[in-house]
Amino acid sequence: MKQQKNGNKTGFFVPEPPARPGERPDFSNVDCSAPGAVPMPAIDCAAQRTHEFAGGLIRVLDDKGHADGPWDPELNTNELVEMLRLMGLTRAYDERMFKLQRQGKMSFYMKSLGEEAVAVAAAKALDDEDMVFPSYRQQGILFARGRDMVDMMCHCISNSKDNLKGRQLPVHYTWKEGSFFSISGNLCTQFPQAVGWAMASAAKGESAIAASWIGDGTTAEGDFHSALTLASVYKAPVILNVVNNQWAISSFAGIAGGDQASFAARGIGYGLPTLRVDGNDALAVYAATQWAAKRARSGLGATLIETVTYRGESHSTSDDPGKYRPKDEWKSWPLGDPLERLKAHLIGLGAWNEQRHEDMLSEQAETVRLAYKEAESFGTLREGPLSPTASIFDDVYVEQPWHIRRQRQDLGV
Amino acid sequence: MARMTMIKAINSALDVLMEKDETVCSFGEDAGYFGGVFGCTEGLQEKYGLNRVFDAPINEAAIIAMAIGMASNGLRPVAEIQFADYIFPGFDQIISELSRIRYRTAGAFTTPVTIRTPCGGGIYGGQTHSMSPEAFFTHIPGIRVVMPSNPYDAKGMLIASVECDDPVIFFEPKRLYNGPFDGDPHKPALAWSSHEKGEVPKGHYTVDINKAEIVQGGSELTILAYGTMVHVAKESARLANVDAEVIDLRTLIPYDIKTIAKSVNKTGRCVVLHEAPRTSGFGAELIAQIQEDCFYALEAPIVRVTGWDTPYPHAHEWAYFPGQERVMRAIKQVLEN
Numbered sequence: 001m002k003q004q005k006n007g008n009k010t011g012f013f014v015p016e017p018p019a020r021p022g023e024r025p026d027f028s029n030v031d032c033s034a035p036g037a038v039p040m041p042a043i044d045c046a047a048q049r050t051h052e053f054a055g056g057l058i059r060v061l062d063d064k065g066h067a068d069g070p071w072d073p074e075l076n077t078n079e080l081v082e083m084l085r086l087m088g089l090t091r092a093y094d095e096r097m098f099k100l101q102r103q104g105k106m107s108f109y110m111k112s113l114g115e116e117a118v119a120v121a122a123a124k125a126l127d128d129e130d131m132v133f134p135s136y137r138q139q140g141i142l143f144a145r146g147r148d149m150v151d152m153m154c155h156c157i158s159n160s161k162d163n164l165k166g167r168q169l170p171v172h173y174t175w176k177e178g179s180f181f182s183i184s185g186n187l188c189t190q191f192p193q194a195v196g197w198a199m200a201s202a203a204k205g206e207s208a209i210a211a212s213w214i215g216d217g218t219t220a221e222g223d224f225h226s227a228l229t230l231a232s233v234y235k236a237p238v239i240l241n242v243v244n245n246q247w248a249i250s251s252f253a254g255i256a257g258g259d260q261a262s263f264a265a266r267g268i269g270y271g272l273p274t275l276r277v278d279g280n281d282a283l284a285v286y287a288a289t290q291w292a293a294k295r296a297r298s299g300l301g302a303t304l305i306e307t308v309t310y311r312g313e314s315h316s317t318s319d320d321p322g323k324y325r326p327k328d329e330w331k332s333w334p335l336g337d338p339l340e341r342l343k344a345h346l347i348g349l350g351a352w353n354e355q356r357h358e359d360m361l362s363e364q365a366e367t368v369r370l371a372y373k374e375a376e377s378f379g380t381l382r383e384g385p386l387s388p389t390a391s392i393f394d395d396v397y398v399e400q401p402w403h404i405r406r407q408r409q410d411l412g413v
Numbered sequence: 414m415a416r417m418t419m420i421k422a423i424n425s426a427l428d429v430l431m432e433k434d435e436t437v438c439s440f441g442e443d444a445g446y447f448g449g450v451f452g453c454t455e456g457l458q459e460k461y462g463l464n465r466v467f468d469a470p471i472n473e474a475a476i477i478a479m480a481i482g483m484a485s486n487g488l489r490p491v492a493e494i495q496f497a498d499y500i501f502p503g504f505d506q507i508i509s510e511l512s513r514i515r516y517r518t519a520g521a522f523t524t525p526v527t528i529r530t531p532c533g534g535g536i537y538g539g540q541t542h543s544m545s546p547e548a549f550f551t552h553i554p555g556i557r558v559v560m561p562s563n564p565y566d567a568k569g570m571l572i573a574s575v576e577c578d579d580p581v582i583f584f585e586p587k588r589l590y591n592g593p594f595d596g597d598p599h600k601p602a603l604a605w606s607s608h609e610k611g612e613v614p615k616g617h618y619t620v621d622i623n624k625a626e627i628v629q630g631g632s633e634l635t636i637l638a639y640g641t642m643v644h645v646a647k648e649s650a651r652l653a654n655v656d657a658e659v660i661d662l663r664t665l666i667p668y669d670i671k672t673i674a675k676s677v678n679k680t681g682r683c684v685v686l687h688e689a690p691r692t693s694g695f696g697a698e699l700i701a702q703i704q705e706d707c708f709y710a711l712e713a714p715i716v717r718v719t720g721w722d723t724p725y726p727h728a729h730e731w732a733y734f735p736g737q738e739r740v741m742r743a744i745k746q747v748l749e750n
Binding site: 131163164165167168172174176181182184186189191192193194195196197198199200201202203204210222223225226227229230233395396397398401402403404 | 438464465470472474475478479480481482483484485486487488490502505506509510514515516517518519520521522554555557577578579623666667670671
């Protein structure tokens with residue numbers, strides 16, 4: 001086989017990230033335009049009006065935390081503090097759960113470190129009855145919609161109170177009461193499903209819209225094309241989000257073709273309006289989601305949003321990022337930390353200070369600690385109690401057919 | 414009652430369903446304005462409007478995913494996959510999603526989707542318009558798999574499938590769309606108008622999708638078949654001049670073990686037919702279960718007559734199709750053993 005080497009004329013090209021372990025992080029390719037560089041088009045603009053900005057970046061907060069530009073959603077301080085609180089809570093929860101996994105308390109965990117704004121700000125810009133079809137890194141939506149933390153933990157430790165009866169990997173939540181669809185482990189499947197859900201809502205004359213999230217790597221799946229085709233053809237009231245966190249386990253975004261064009265630009269060929277957003281800027285995420293939601297609710301169809309962010313932690317507890325990217329890469333990430341940026345904004349407004357922030361973080365750590373204590377009282381994966389063993393044969397069909405009944409009897413339960 | 418082809422019966426089922434329940438909708442490639450390449454959805458768009466009967470892009474994954482999303486939001490979608498051979502781009506959505514939503518959400522979300530798709534050969538469809546891929550789907554916990562063999566069952570089973578809260582793959586043997594087919598391609602084509610199962614009530618009725626039908630009682634052997642092969646079984650038994658009990662399975666998952674076991678325990682001999690390839694075909698499952706349940710009643714090894722383990726050839730279609738001669742040979746074999 002021909003030894004391929006990038007830059008040579010023989011062999012094919014395999015993209016490589018700007019930096020590997022031991023090398024200096026390099027984000028010179030990340031365009032950080034100033035707030036205001038991207039104008040806000042009218043809600044009912046032609047999709048093509050948005051396409052010229054598919055390579056730009058919608059930002060509201062500048063590097064010092066000052067809000068500026070046409071996308072400023074002008075939230076009041078209570079709303080801003082609430083977002084900060086929810087992002088902090090998500091981070092505190094992730095931090096604790098990740099550690100507990102390391103201590104053997106659960107089989108698996110996935111943090112959303114550095115991406116808290118993507119989930120929390122979008123959830124806040126949506127209505128609570130809008131159905132979300134998330135991937136596994138938008139747990140912030142659950143906090144934003146007020147899900148009980150103990151219930152979330154009971155799912156993750158697969159105990160007797162797990163609302164999914166121990167059938168799903170940790171973090172693969174379902175919460176129907178909070179209009180939170182089931183998270184699949186197979187990537188992108190939820191993207192076209194969200195479009196179908198939205199079409200049903202429109203057919204029934206209801207105002208609820210759908211929103212879905214996938215990662216940059218997942219855009220390579222055929223279902224990405226399926227979703228964008230359906231969304232475009234039927235002008236479905238749905239928001240399709242690509243969370244570009246730079247990494248898909250160990251593959252950088254270039255392996256999904258991210259070096260050739262932005263993920264937002266994928267929408268151009270489908271005639272979908274596209275927005276490219278600073279995903280670490282809660283105000284920008286809020287504003288973009290609000291814009292797309294208004295458009296969908298006005299019967300103007302779907303929007304593709306790329307949120308540019310950085311995955312601050314490993315993909316999951318099963319991989320070591322030190323083996324494929326520089327250890328301190330996140331520190332060099334030019335769009336910063338979403339929590340710190342919103343905090344700086346609030347301090348600049350005079351609505352927050354270091355002391356309150358410290359107090360909030362320690363209160364949240366304590367809340368999480370106590371919640372876990374309570375969750376554990378309902379059992380753990382290792383120690384039990386779990387859902388009844390016989391329940392593994394339930395819910396395959398509406399009623400248990402003869403062959404599954406026989407198999408249950410075979411197991412003796 | 415009216416005389417109907419299987420196409421008309423399917424059309425009538427959809428009409429009855431859509432009239433009765435406004436959450437029922439139907440879509441697929443060419444299945445809107447045009448009414449489907451076989452005409453199963455003809456006239457429905459005009460009657461029920463664009464939001465209930467519509468054309469879908471040529472993307473089976475998208476069609477099935479859209480149906481899943483709609484079903485999770487209270488609709489009862491009937492998705493048409495133009496040919497069963499085309500279903501595979503949607504396989505992931507069926508296996509990983511459709512079949513498991515109820516299970517993985519512990520019943521919080523359900524997806525009552527019916528996927529209709531024409532299957533089988535006998536129309537010179539070549540390798541991409543002749544497949545009988547039912548066995549793949551019988552290996553997926555969480556979906557039902559059915560295949561009618563006549564217009565009466567097609568309508569009643571389709572209504573039962575759509576009204577069922579489980580996802581259903583509804584295979585339509587396309588060789589039977591316009592008339593019964595007994596396996597002899599040299600005879601003039603028969604019409605459903607002269608067949609008793611071509612009598613179809615105009616209104617709402619269901620055929621139980623948990624029950625097989627004994628289409629012909631007999632004592633010498635049991636022949637298990639579904640779809641087109643039901644007709645081949647009957648004619649082959651007549652030509653072989655044997656008193657065969659012919660069972661139309663109708664439903665593959667969950668198959669009606671009671672009716673099957675009762676018959677095999679009575680006759681002690683069994684031939685299993687399907688048009689799909691032999692290895693790991695549905696017949697393998699049937700035979701394994703029968704030997705577990707009926708071993709002491711068996712007088713002879715069970716014999717399968719199936720399609721060959723090759724792709725469905727175009728020019729040599731009738732050398733591939735498990736026709737009367739092969740079925741008669743199998744009948745003889747199990748009776749002589």
